[in-house]
Amino acid sequence: MLLDPPPYLAALQGNVRQRLIPWDGAVRAGTLTEDQLARIRAVDKVKRDVRKQTVEADLDGYRTLFVGEPGKKSVLESAAKRQDVVQNILVLLSDLLDSVPALSKAILQTGDPYRHFLPLLAHSSNTEDPIPLLTSTVLVKLLSGSRDESPATVGKALPVIFSYLSSLTKNSDAGLQDIGVQEYSSLLYGRAPRQQFWKQRSETVTPLIEILRAAAGVGNSDASASLWSGATGTTRSGFEGSLSGGVGLQLLYGVLLVMWQLSFEGEDIGDDINDEYDIVLLYTQLLRLSPKEKTTRLLISTLLNLLTQNQNTLLPTAVLARLPALLQNLKTRQFADPDLREDMDKLRELLDEYTKTKTTFDEYVGELNSGHLRWSPPHRNTVFWAENARKILEAENGALVRRLADIMRKPWDNDKAVLAIACNDVGCLVREVPERRSQLERLGLKTRVMELMAEPDENVRWESLRALGGWLQYSFDSTK
Structure with a gap:
């Protein structure tokens, strides 16, 4: 399932596109050069296929437009004092990265491709400032489009981007949380980004776990005790068979998707993620409450990844959490998704094999x-x-x-x-x-x-x- 674009971001980008920018006046004021304006006009407010052909025919020119080169400023440098122009350029670049995949790789071939972007993430601490948000969208598309895992990306850019996105996931605004979670998902395209994500887990993973605990009706102060009470059948407020905490389905699915992507590093992180977050207990409880087949699939698949790669340590916890009994109950439900059915069978077989030999x-x-x-x-x-x-x-x-x-x-x-x-x-x-x-x-x-x-x-x-x-x-x- 593809996540719907966050309405908050779509509305912001739409508003920026509709603004009229006095481009000629910007050139006269020295904000832009004639050459920069010519390239902007060639791709602004034109059809997607025309835009694609124009950029592909002049990749070096558009790379230089956005990131500059020795002796030639980027348009972001030139227009730094004009916030309306900077916002417009960021939205335009975001659109171009969608239309022209080759542009991502061309930009990353520059000596220091992030020099003009990363400072914009710290442009303001005001969550209503559009520049950091639009910049994060550009950076996420730049990285995910190229699937880059170079030292400059993993060691320099990703830590800053993850820190910024964590501020969105911790925000009380559900629209900003959706954006942060979806952009996380776009960035976890390979092992190196996932390992960096885990390395920064106090910023990245912890807020997501707090969202999942809220959905399960578990307070963060007594999460472990509450989860064990649910596992042993000692019901309490929050364990009534439905999600709580005001967590919307879109956000829940997005968080589960990110955690599923992270679970592919289960061999390295499985024990720690369970020790620090009671992940097996939490996911078993969420599985009891899962409102949709698509969330059930992510829960099952994540548990399968973690338990398969950490059988000695996590299977005993899964048994204590009464996951085998829960899987037997779920077996009676008619799931349409064949992948979900297959993963559930594999998980059930894994637990059955363990319990057969367990004294x-x-x-x-x-x-x-x-x-x-x-x-x-x-x-x-x-x-x-x-x-x-x-x-x-x-x-x-x-x-x-x-x-x-x-x-x-x-x-x-x-x-x-x-x-x-x-x-x-x-x-x-x-x-x-x-x-x-x-x-x-x-x-x-x-x-x-x-x-x-x-x-x-x-x-x-x-x-x-x-x-x-x-x-x-x-x-x-x-x-x-």
Whole structure:
């Protein structure tokens, strides 16, 4: 599906095209040269095919018009003090880049093609100033039309463009958000731009995740707890089967498209994007709420990319998020898109294969590695602890129990159940392998259990008391 052009941008460009510019007066004032005006008039307000033929016949001349050359100013330099002329030139160049693909490559062959454009992105901090917005559109078309991945593009231009576009995605105006997201999508045409996009993720990815969380009805302050509550069936406001947060379908689709493009770098970023943004949980929740087949397709395809390339780390989280059960429910829906059906089958097969070979111990390890505990079957299963407590303490030189300690150190203000479950697990470890209690004490677990006895939450207090009972029982028995 092609995204509709953002109405905000289309209206702005239309208004600029309709303005009458006193070109002859601009020449007399020295704003333009006769040569520059001749080239502008040859392609301004003419049919697309005439425009294409004119530019292709004089590529060097039009390249020089817009970016200059030694000893000859570009039209943007010449007209720098005339904002109306600069706006007109930017819209004209945007139109030419649409009509004449060869112009992009010709411009980028210049020694410093971005010299006159990048400063215009910082022309003003006022979001109503059209020059930065029109400039970003030109730069995006220039890069996407040439699919350039040169050091000048990736190292110099893209970081500045991404920073500017991030200001649009963080704006409260949905029209500006649409423009920022669509221009992101146009720029993620290859591996190098996608890697740079991820490198700047605090600017680029984080605002998009915030939009997706809003659509899922999840606040950013308690996103993880809210998502786990949804995954475990503990419904709360925002999990009522429909999108929320005032996120329009066009914006939602645009954000999902950008994240899908980014997911092709899943081998490099998969673990980090899940650790930082709970992407598997978030996408599972969005899949439950997906309003259209086209959004469902992007959600499924993104999950498939990430899970396929990070099976050891992300498949356990997908199971904890109850993605397999959700896919079974979706199987009953009659999707028309054959690619969606194919990706869904592949994702279902991937998860089925994993769950067939997964033991209860694997399930517990996956839950620890997810960084979030829930009342899954292993926690209350006495046989599980009898068989696996020592294994948990010894596995990976104690890495699992250190992970449990890391989880317990957090306050979990929005999900106190995690602390109750952790206390339960500590108590089980002490009761099953009392001679290893010093290992737990060195990690600060006994101290933390004692601290949690003062928690306001009744369940946390009860589980911490039970856990401490294991230490007290051992101490009492050893004095007999």
